[in-house]
Amino acid sequence: MLPRLRCLAVLLALSTAAAASAQDTVRVPAPPPAESLQVQVPDVSLVDQHGRTVRLWSDLVRGQVVAINFVFTRCKTICAPMTATLARVRKELGPNAPVRFISITLDVAHDTPGKLARFAEPFSPGPRWSFLTGEPEQVKQALVALGGYTPDKEAHRPLVLVGNATAGRWLRVDGLGSASSILDALREVRAASAPPPELEDATAARDASAARYFTNTELIDQHGKPHRFYEDLIRGRKVLINFAFTSCKGVCSPMTKHLAEVQRKLGARVGQDITMITLSVDPANDTPESLARFARKFSTGPGWYFLTGARENVALVLKKLGGYTEDPAAHSSVLLIGDAATGTWVKAPAMSAADNLVYAVEHLDDPR
Template sequence: MPRLVSPLKISSLTLALVWAPLVLAQEVAVPTPRAASSAPSLDVEVPDVALVDQTGREVKLWTDLVRGHTVAINFIFTRCKTICSPMTATVARVQKELGPRSNVRFISITLDVANDTPERMARFAEPFKPGPGWSFLTGEPAKVKEALVALGGYVPDKEAHRPTVLVGNAVSNTWTRVDGLGSPSAILSAIREVQAASAGPTELGPQARDAAAQDAAAAKYFTNTELVDQHGKTHRFYEDLVRGRKVLINFAFTACKGACSPITKHLTQVQEKLGGRVGKDITMITLSVDPANDTPKSLGTFTKKLGVQPGWYFLTGARENITLVLKKLGGYVDDPDAHNTTLLIGDSATGMWVKSPAMARVENIVYAVEHLNDPR
């Protein structure tokens, strides 16, 4: 595939774009976490093995699911007649209690890879109504075993497994185990303690230190400025839309008589090709360059007309808020008609960003997203 641009690997998240250089501080104060108080912190190294979720999509355990998030991980198998269903029901109550804006990822890994296909995992999960951000994982036996061993879930006899939920945060390197058959409040408490630990002092391992530095730099740069989407929902820009995901970002306005509608229609094909990943580990963002006129209602009409699907956020808001974000990304213009038509593709966790013409071939854009962090 012809490269869209020479990729830019950024140290401490320096985002350098030819039309508007954007530089982040390369030295950041790394938040040093303390262990959760309910139990001693565990030493966990999450392998970046490729597994398969309940939709049949391949995901990497560290890169796609754990990095940048607090996670709750348990171990189940679909033919289990004892603890697996009640434990999953408890975890489902925890996810519901945290609500849809939670940044917590839930992961259930099979102990019976010989029988648990993605389809069976999906059927097992269905009665519990898991929300977005909950992955039921299977895959190649060796890779599943590697994950189970690393996370402390492996047992030679699956029937003898314990109802354990591993709660942790890889940024702070804080991990603890909770009884999955206890009350949901115990798991919620562990999650909140692990989240709080990311703000306290302790020693980080090299992997966690790098991730913490990258996250701190990204949060400082992108900011948690509040913007409003086409449905009227308010989002914190970094934490809700950028952190822990690959992102595609472009600029448009609803009264545009030129490129905006064709570009949006073109990018709906990109969204279709990326499939169910959009809204999970990939976010699509269009920032209005005309916040004085682009209301959530007008953005909603615009997106409905052009076939935009969930997982793609068209953002407006107070002029000072959206101007701040536009300037950070090199998208601010005094005259909306003069806005640029570049597509930014990036991963704040790795600091890798590339730019592409928004009307580049769909296959090229999709390839750039899927292979963004490949070694060059």
């Protein structure tokens, strides 16, 4: 008798469901809304899938709209589907979209750059998608700061962190939801830094004028990495620029030591919204390697770029900045302090009291 009752119950349930479906539209629950949060991205040194060392904040996130997820190559559950969703987002945006994608491993002990490259290959990541590993403590610091850390990688949540590092707008999205939900979050954070309509034309005009003046001439830093002078190093930041050369027997070493004290006083802002630049006046002899040795003598930190390059490139930029000289020993010891966002620039002796230089940077845009 009991089996018959069970069959009857099942039939009644099915007939009830069928009746309901005939009368009502089935409603699929909406995905959870994007969660807004505060994020402080650390400038840790990591390694991408090509074996290149990159700094998380200054090389990948600063000034960018980003989508970040957390994966590992031996994952048998959510990692591949979540990464495939991000790949659909990237395809939908198009190859030239101003969005950077970042995937950080949860399995540092196993995930080498080569393994991350093989994991990434089926998703056709392109040049604006970095798969990152590195030293365990550096990776953990990044994961903790971004909300991706878990002691058990097998239990990690399918989160995508979407952010606008310029506006400080961050959202956390379900990485197993639809690509459209991630696209909506990207549009929302991008809109956070859009200027009011009445300022948009003026802002664009000022930026275009600054780009023409400073130029995007390619220079090379002390790590051998090329940079476009305006777009990569100046745009949207406060900047300190001085002139030196590594074989200098005069002011260069004392000046660099003094500016290292300024960097320490400015703290973590250098490498975030403040950039320091030392431009060689002797590019014929100053190689990236010699500049790196020079910088190490003074314990300079991230966010300070010692630049050289092709003679004609360096000469062009030096002339724009008023630092060009035929005789390196006769170079200027002036420090240029500017805010590229507002177009405010001042000069100061580079050996001015460190506290005075810090004050000048921090109060550059104060009303006069």
